Amino acid sequence: MKNLIGWGVKPVDSHVNEKNDKPWSLKEKLFLGLTPGQYLGQALRNPFNWILGIIFAVGLPLIAYRYLFGLGAVTHASNDYPWGLFLGFGLFVMVPLSASGFLLGTTVEIFGRHDFEPIERLALLNGLLGYFFAVVYLLVDLGQPWRLPYPMFVSFGPAAVLFLVAWHVATYLSVQVAEVSVAFFEWIGWLGGKRFIRRIAIGLTVSGIILSTLHQGALGALFNYAPGKVHPLWYSAPFQWIHFFCSAIPAGLCMVIVVSTVVKKTMAWRCDSNFSDNLDRCTLGLAKGASMALITYLVIKFIGVAHDNEWGYLATGWGAWFLLEMAVGVVLPIILFAYAVRHQVVKLARLGAIITVFGIALNRLNTALIAFNWQLYQEIPHVFEVIVCVTIFAIYVVVYRFLLYRLPILYSWKALPQEALAAEAVKAAPIRSTGTPAGAMYRKID
Amino acid sequence: MSGISRRRFLAASVAGCAATTLAGPRKVLASATFTGYPDGMGVLVDLTRCVGCRSCEAACNKEQKLPAPDRPFDDMSVFDETFHGGKQKRRPDENAYTVVNRYNPENAAPVYRKVQCNHCNEPACLSSCFVNAYTKTEEGAVVYNSKVCVGCRTCMVACPFHVPAYSYSSALDPVIKKCIFCYDTRLKKGLPPACVDICPQEALTFGKRKDLIKIGHQRIETHPGRYVDHLYGEKELGGTSWMYLAPVAFDQVGFDPNPGNEPIISHVKDFLSTVPMVLAIWPAMFTGFHLLAKKQKGDDDHEHDAEKQHGDEGGEQ
Numbered sequence: 001m002k003n004l005i006g007w008g009v010k011p012v013d014s015h016v017n018e019k020n021d022k023p024w025s026l027k028e029k030l031f032l033g034l035t036p037g038q039y040l041g042q043a044l045r046n047p048f049n050w051i052l053g054i055i056f057a058v059g060l061p062l063i064a065y066r067y068l069f070g071l072g073a074v075t076h077a078s079n080d081y082p083w084g085l086f087l088g089f090g091l092f093v094m095v096p097l098s099a100s101g102f103l104l105g106t107t108v109e110i111f112g113r114h115d116f117e118p119i120e121r122l123a124l125l126n127g128l129l130g131y132f133f134a135v136v137y138l139l140v141d142l143g144q145p146w147r148l149p150y151p152m153f154v155s156f157g158p159a160a161v162l163f164l165v166a167w168h169v170a171t172y173l174s175v176q177v178a179e180v181s182v183a184f185f186e187w188i189g190w191l192g193g194k195r196f197i198r199r200i201a202i203g204l205t206v207s208g209i210i211l212s213t214l215h216q217g218a219l220g221a222l223f224n225y226a227p228g229k230v231h232p233l234w235y236s237a238p239f240q241w242i243h244f245f246c247s248a249i250p251a252g253l254c255m256v257i258v259v260s261t262v263v264k265k266t267m268a269w270r271c272d273s274n275f276s277d278n279l280d281r282c283t284l285g286l287a288k289g290a291s292m293a294l295i296t297y298l299v300i301k302f303i304g305v306a307h308d309n310e311w312g313y314l315a316t317g318w319g320a321w322f323l324l325e326m327a328v329g330v331v332l333p334i335i336l337f338a339y340a341v342r343h344q345v346v347k348l349a350r351l352g353a354i355i356t357v358f359g360i361a362l363n364r365l366n367t368a369l370i371a372f373n374w375q376l377y378q379e380i381p382h383v384f385e386v387i388v389c390v391t392i393f394a395i396y397v398v399v400y401r402f403l404l405y406r407l408p409i410l411y412s413w414k415a416l417p418q419e420a421l422a423a424e425a426v427k428a429a430p431i432r433s434t435g436t437p438a439g440a441m442y443r444k445i446d
Numbered sequence: 447m448s449g450i451s452r453r454r455f456l457a458a459s460v461a462g463c464a465a466t467t468l469a470g471p472r473k474v475l476a477s478a479t480f481t482g483y484p485d486g487m488g489v490l491v492d493l494t495r496c497v498g499c500r501s502c503e504a505a506c507n508k509e510q511k512l513p514a515p516d517r518p519f520d521d522m523s524v525f526d527e528t529f530h531g532g533k534q535k536r537r538p539d540e541n542a543y544t545v546v547n548r549y550n551p552e553n554a555a556p557v558y559r560k561v562q563c564n565h566c567n568e569p570a571c572l573s574s575c576f577v578n579a580y581t582k583t584e585e586g587a588v589v590y591n592s593k594v595c596v597g598c599r600t601c602m603v604a605c606p607f608h609v610p611a612y613s614y615s616s617a618l619d620p621v622i623k624k625c626i627f628c629y630d631t632r633l634k635k636g637l638p639p640a641c642v643d644i645c646p647q648e649a650l651t652f653g654k655r656k657d658l659i660k661i662g663h664q665r666i667e668t669h670p671g672r673y674v675d676h677l678y679g680e681k682e683l684g685g686t687s688w689m690y691l692a693p694v695a696f697d698q699v700g701f702d703p704n705p706g707n708e709p710i711i712s713h714v715k716d717f718l719s720t721v722p723m724v725l726a727i728w729p730a731m732f733t734g735f736h737l738l739a740k741k742q743k744g745d746d747d748h749e750h751d752a753e754k755q756h757g758d759e760g761g762e763q
Contacts, residue, residue, distance in 0.1 A: 072614030079539055079611040082599035110732055112739040143597020143612065143620035147577075155577040155594035161714060162600050163576035164721065202736060210728045214721060221717035225574045225604035225710055228702055241717045377530035 011269065012406075014414035015189050029187065032405060048266075052394050059391025062384055063140065071143065074384035081372065081379040083141075085389045088368035090137020093361045094130050095169075095219060096244070099252025101127020101176055102205070102212040103289075109205040116285060118278040121183055121409045122263070123256045128176040129403075130255075131169060133396040140388060161221045168215035175208050186413040187406060213245060220244025223367055231371035233313050233322040234363075236304035246300060249293035250333075251360035253286045257353035259400075263410060270404060272411035280346045287349035290356060291337035298330050318374065325366060329359015481685060482567035486586030487633065488655035488687035489642055490662055491560055493699065494672055495649035498525065498546055498558035502641035502650070506544045506562075509628055509640035513541050535700065538562060540613040543625040544641060551698040559699045560641070560650075563588060563609045563625035564679060565687035570710035571601035571610055579622075585634065586655060586687040587627035595621055606683055606705055627687070655687055662691055684709030 012033040015023050024033065031039045043049055066074045075084050104123035107113045139145040151157065151166045178197055185193035197204070220240040223230050227237060236243060260279055264271065271279075305311060313319050336352030339345065369379065404410060504519035506512070517524055525548035527536060535547040544562035551557060569588045572580035577594045580601065590610075597620055602610045610624045628639035637643075638652035651658060662677040678696050679689035682705050690701070697703035 068617060070615055070617035070620060071612075073617075075614070077612070077614030079537065079602060080534075080608060082602035082612065106732070110736040110739065112736070143599070143614075144595065145597075147594075147596040150594055150596050151576045155579070157576040157578035159711075159718070160574050160576040160600070161717065162574065162598060166576055202733070206729055206732045206736075209732050210725060213724050213728065217717065217720075221714060222600065222603075224713040224717060225570060225600065226606075227710070227713045228606050228705055229603070237713045238716050241720070377533050 013272075013408070013411055026188075029406065052398060055391055055394045059387050059394065062388050063391060065384075066140065066388060071141070074382060074388055076379065076382050076385075078379055080376055081369065083368055083372075084379070085369070085381045085385050086137050086141035088365055089361075089389055090141070090392065091134050092219060092364040092368045094134040094137065096216060096248035096251040096360055096364065097255040097357060098127045098130025098134070099212060099216060099248040100124075100130075100256045101179065101252075102208040103249060103252050104256065105179065105205040105208050107289075109201055110209075115278075116282055118275050119256060119260060119282045119286075121180075122260060122404075123252075124176065124179045125183075125400075125403060125407075125409050126256055126259055127252070128173070128180045129396060129400050131173050131176060133392065133399075135169065135173070136392055136395075137389075140392065161218050161225070165215050165218045165222070168211045168218065172208065172211040172215065175204050175211065179204055179208070180407075183407040183409055183413075186408050212248075216248040217241030217245040220367075226372070229373050229375075230367060231313075231318050231322075231374040232308060232310045233305065233318060234367045234371045236308060238307065239300060239304045242300060243297070243304060246293060246297045247360050247363060250290040250297065250356050253290040253293070254333075254353035254356040254360075257283050257286055257290075257350055258357055261350045261353075263404065267401075267404065267410070270410050274412055275410050283346050283349050283353075284341055284344065287337045287352060288341050290353065291334050291341070294330050294334050294337075294356065298326065298334070301326065301330075318371065321366075321371075325359065325362055328355065329362055330356075333359065480568050482655060482687070483582075483584045483586065484656070486567075486584065486655050486687060487627075487652065488565070488586055488658050488689060489639070490651040490653070490658040491688060491690045492649050492651070492665070493557050493559055493690060493692045495647045496546070496558040496560065497647055497649075498522065498548055498556075499646065500524075500546050501644050501646065502560060503542065503544055503546060505640040505644040506625070507542065509631060510543055512543070515541065536561075537611075538609055538624065539611040540615070540623040543623065547700060549699045551694040554694050557693060557699050559690075559692075561607075561609075561700075562641070562688070563627070564607055565625075565627055566683060566709065567686065568684040568709035568711055570604035570606060570683075573709075573711040573714070574600045574604035576600070583629060583633075585627075585629070587629040587633050589626045589629045590622055590624065592619075592621040597621075604710055606702065606710060655685075655689075658689060662689060665691060681707045683707070684712075 010018070010033065012024055012029050017024055017028070017033070034042070062074060071077065075086075078084070100123040104116060104120045107116050108120045139148065142148065147154075151163055152170065157163050178200075182194050182197050185191065185197070218241065220243055223235060224237060224240055227235060260283065264276070264279060268276070305314070314323065333352040333356040336348050336355070340347075340349035340352060369381075373379070500519045500522070503515075507515065507519070524536065525546075528534060529536075536542075536545040538545055538561060544560060546558050546560050549557045549559060565582075565586055565588045567582070569580060569582060571590075572582060572588065576598065577596055579591045579595045581589050581591070583589060597612070599612055599622075601622060602612065610622045613620045613623055627633050628637075632639055642650040642652045651661065653661070659677065659680055662680070666673045666675055666677070672693060673691050674693070674695055676696065677689050677691060678701060679686035684707065690696070692699055692701075695703070
């Protein structure tokens, strides 16, 4: 892509092709304004696509194999470890890393911190895709995935934590689709839709906070069903849900930093100046937020240990593993963030964010797999299970990239002249008197 | 209050109310502790009487129409089988709802222990199931409805006794497989389950749970040297319909010696009771935050400057 831009190709960022003043067709938009030949050429020149190709060549047949021959064909079919990597990674890791949507939504829409706006859409998309693919992992893991709607429509177990998770993830997915659809409406050029979503933005964001609080916590509370199975250091009856909720905050914020770093390195052509120029500042802002959440998390983790008087366990092998998780996954990023924010070293903040993402992921894997059944034996996932997990993650990356290339997430959609005029009109008018259409312009036009 | 903020407030409130309605009466139902149906049946397993003949396994296999085992039921070498690095003994799975294991406690004769679903008074599987596939019947059995099961396997995670198994080998109709107390074929008609019926040693006693508790304590009283003074399952995890008497400490024969007397659901109640509070409080709280954040900046031309300043603070501190 970089090469093509060097040769004077300009990727689609508005409705009208500047070269001939004609509106882009949907097909042209999908091909980013390139000819199919150019598009294929840039795709083939990208070595990353070849790696993806290899993963899909191995992984996609394995996914088919799983559906043809059952879960037992790709996992160890363990009755002691009913949840393997599909949920241990796909659900319990992907969901906290996707907390970004509600966090940045809250920052910008609720607290009115419009200085984080350049990165808000990326955070919203990150949230949506993370949840969506958590559900994809779930569909691979469920014994009878075609019954996924049963808790909604067929048979209700409202006293179960998973009932709450199911309902909230389903509802929150719709909320996130609505939030991200603003970018999609801009891209297809349907302003009515965009206006409608803007009008309900606050409602969407507030329901996002509620649903996120509850199901991030509920994922932790799922382990409250297994008090004897999860090692006491990773289990806390009263605080499990708060531990999960609180650690989802740095996880979500840091995932945005990680993704934005990758984006900055690999698709700089797609980022406009509003994104690129503000990224360092936003990154440090996010790092600051993440470090506060991490400190809180560290404190409440040790309150959990103190509350159940589990200090003795710290002297065991499990204790060493727990302390390592805390030292590397929580304390180290706090130090890095502190230094980075104090001395404005964005690179260190990015490093801290990567470590945090791994640290929180390790915490979830510990709870769901490693410290689970600590009194029995250690389950090592089947190699097919690992490959299927990697494959779905690769699909996630491809979808993520596909959307970032096209939708105005990293760049601002250039409005048509008449839209720009309308926007001017709204800006000029005092907000109070603008009646219905004003809601559409909730996000201030700078 | 300006028209716009009122509208936003209303929108948020409506969203909040909708969410509250969705969540509904979660968990209020099970908040009282349930100690079992008064006439629920149970089985007393006396480990001092069991000789490890495995006829209960055979009877269960036949009654539940399970596939023929790899090794016949009169093959006693299965007692030497271990799994996962020698630590694990056999456990119930999709082909066997009950298994007998042999333990060799220190300074004592071998002890045989039958494992099957203990049919809890407040079953963890039941309380964790999000499609309500489990039922605790009045007769005391914990039964399962495979027609609604989605296959999330939370019940397997929740079961403190590692009982439910999953038919992972099935691609189209995998279901939970576990002992159902022979509910459909026997218990419903007042008959003892197949394993109890066949036991030649009378190691298994079928009766009303409340009577079995008395019998258990009587046996301990009559033969204090033969039993440890504990009826496992009388109180553990809220009480179970199947209860055990043992000649040695329970941890020596594979029991979790200290699972606590609270049913599993008690560990989840704390969280479940915060749910309605979050649903009720968050909408107003965060809409309130929003209004406060707005008010501070005013709604005239100063807005942008104010934002700029905040932005700088955010970036540079």
